Amino acid sequence: MTIWKATACAHPNIAFIKYWGNTDDQLRLPVSGSISMNLDGLLTRTTVEFRDDQASDTALLGGKQLDAGAALDRITRHLDYARQLAGTTMRASVNSDSNFPTGAGIASSASAFAALSLAAAAALKLQLSEPQLSAYARLGSGSASRSVPGGFVEWYPAQTHEASFAETFAPVDYWELTDIVAIVSKAHKSTGSTEGHSIAATSPLQSARVATAPERLARCKQAILNRDFETFADVVELDSNVMHSVMMTGNPSLFYWQSTTLALMEAVRDLRRQGIAVCYTIDAGPNIHCICAPGAASKVAEYVAQFPGVLEFKQAGAGRAAYLEQ
Numbered sequence: 035m036t037i038w039k040a041t042a043c044a045h046p047n048i049a050f051i052k053y054w055g056n057t058d059d060q061l062r063l064p065v066s067g068s069i070s071m072n073l074d075g076l077l078t079r080t081t082v083e084f085r086d087d088q089a090s091d092t093a094l095l096g097g098k099q100l101d102a103g104a105a106l107d108r109i110t111r112h113l114d115y116a117r118q119l120a121g122t123t124m125r126a127s128v129n130s131d132s133n134f135p136t137g138a139g140i141a142s143s144a145s146a147f148a149a150l151s152l153a154a155a156a157a158l159k160l161q162l163s164e165p166q167l168s169a170y171a172r173l174g175s176g177s178a179s180r181s182v183p184g185g186f187v188e189w190y191p192a193q194t195h196e197a198s199f200a201e202t203f204a205p206v207d208y209w210e211l212t213d214i215v216a217i218v219s220k221a222h223k224s225t226g227s228t229e230g231h232s233i234a235a236t237s238p239l240q241s242a243r244v245a246t247a248p249e250r251l252a253r254c255k256q257a258i259l260n261r262d263f264e265t266f267a268d269v270v271e272l273d274s275n276v277m278h279s280v281m282m283t284g285n286p287s288l289f290y291w292q293s294t295t296l297a298l299m300e301a302v303r304d305l306r307r308q309g310i311a312v313c314y315t316i317d318a319g320p321n322i323h324c325i326c327a328p329g330a331a332s333k334v335a336e337y338v339a340q341f342p343g344v345l346e347f348k349q350a351g352a353g354r355a356a357y358l359e360q
Contacts, residue, residue, distance in 0.1 A: 036124070039083040040156035044148035045072040045353035046134070047180045047187065048213050048323045050258075050270045050315060051251045052277040055234030055244070057191070062176040063198050064191045065234075066247035069254050070180045072187070072353030073213055074206075078145035079359070080130040082113075082153040088125040095130050112147065112174040113154055120158035134215075134348055143227065147174030148181035148356045156358055164355070168199035176231070184355030186258055188251075206352045209261050212331035214312075214324040215348040216338045218294040225288055227318045230281065237284040243276050263327040267306060267313035270325065274315040281318070292320045294343030301341065310334065 047070040055065040091110045093100040100106045113126055128150065132142055151171040155162050162170065164183060172179035179200040180187045186208060189200035234240050250273050257266035281288040295316065302314040302324055311327030312334045326334050331349065338347045 036086040037083060038124070038157045038159070039081065040153045041079065041081040041359040042149045042152035042156065042356060043077055043079045043359055044145040044152065044178075044181045044356035045074060045350075046076050046078070046132075046142060046145040047072045047177065047353075048315065048325070049177065049180070049317060050266075050325075051247070051254050051273050052317075053176050053189065054231065054277045054280060054318075055240060056176070056231050057193070059232055061195050061198075062172050062231075063193070063195075064176060064189065065240075065244050067191050067251050068177075068180070068189045069251055069258070070177070070187050070189070070200075071211065071213070072181060072184055072206075072355070073215075073350035074353035075350045076132075076134045076145070076215075076348060076353075078130060078132040078142070078149045080128065080146065080149035080153050082126050082128050082150065082157050084122070084124040084126045084157055086124050088127065091125050091128070093128040093130070095128075096132065108174065109150070112150060115170060115173060116151075116154040116158055116160060119160055122158065126154070126157075143175035144177035144181040147171050147178035150174065151178070152182070152356045152358065165199040165201060166196075167356075168201070169195055172198060172200075175227075177227075182356050185352050188255065202355075203255065204258055206354055208352075209258060210328040210351060212326040212328075212334075213348075213350045214326060214331060214334050214338050215350065216298055216322045216324060216341065216344045217346050217348065218292055218298075218322070218343055219320045220345065225286075230284075230288055230318055233284045233286065233288075234280055237280040239276075239283050240280050243280050246276075247273075263311050263313075267311075267325075270315050271303075271313050278316065288318075290316070290319050292343075294341075295320045295322055297343065298322050298324075298338070298341055301337075305334070305337065
């Protein structure tokens with residue numbers, strides 16, 4: 035009996051310049067580039083075990099066995115890519131767990147598929163470079179490409195699988211930003227990101243968003259490299275608002291914000307007017323990421339903790355690249 039096994043860990047990431055919409059839904063090639071930061075302290079840990087005596091793939095997610103269906107099929111398709119590279123047909127058992135709510139706009143699929151990709155590649159003894167691993171992770175979840183490298187990351191749009199990957203442009207310790215993640219709902223969102231990407235083009239605003247994305251990306255990247263929080267805050271909030279405008283005006287329209295989401299967005303802007311260096315960004319979900327400049331995190335955390343409607347908060351600095359557990 036042959037058993038090949040590996041365990042990998044990966045952080046979710048928060049996109050400062052968002053990913054929304056594909057030029058190729060099957061390959062998850064993005065219509066525009068994006069910038070993100072991995073989130074230290076938030077983690078997905080995944081073990082993949084390939085066995086030659088197993089009839090089909092199985093998956094245990096958060097302690098719950100996945101039944102046959104779309105979610106398990108998605109994992110199987112992802113493993114098929116690694117199996118093809120390795121020249122094997124061995125089936126696998128997957129055991130994955132995250133220490134934060136999944137499916138609620140905290141990039142759970144990003145860390146999940148980054149960890150799954152690294153664990154599968156390591157178990158099958160594939161010698162993939164970081165760009166190759168990032169591109170592989172992208173096939174499972176577009177944002178997973180950004181959870182493979184560490185620190186501050188840029189994901190490149192491209193017309194081919196090999197050319198669309200993410201890489202670090204500033205290391206973990208380059209700028210001590212902190213993400214205070216205000217959790218206003220732990221419920222799994224009714225419309226997932228994969229479906230959302232497929233309807234992005236139905237919004238009359240998407241073409242304008244895509245056309246202006248490179249300018250926002252360049253401005254955000256330079257603000258990070260300059261450690262210029264004022265410019266950073268302006269462009270990050272703008273990009274988040276633009277993405278959600280596309281979501282709200284698509285067909286069907288997607289409204290992820292809840293009343294607490296909107297109230298805290300306004301409160302964050304008010305805090306900044308009072309001189310506290312914080313801005314907001316929101317992924318495809320109701321939970322709010324409050325991005326703090328160095329020195330502002332403790333005040334913002336205290337404020338968020340008592341904010342009406344916030345269930346709890348998570349705090350994270352910049353996180354490392356996906357890694358194998360020895």
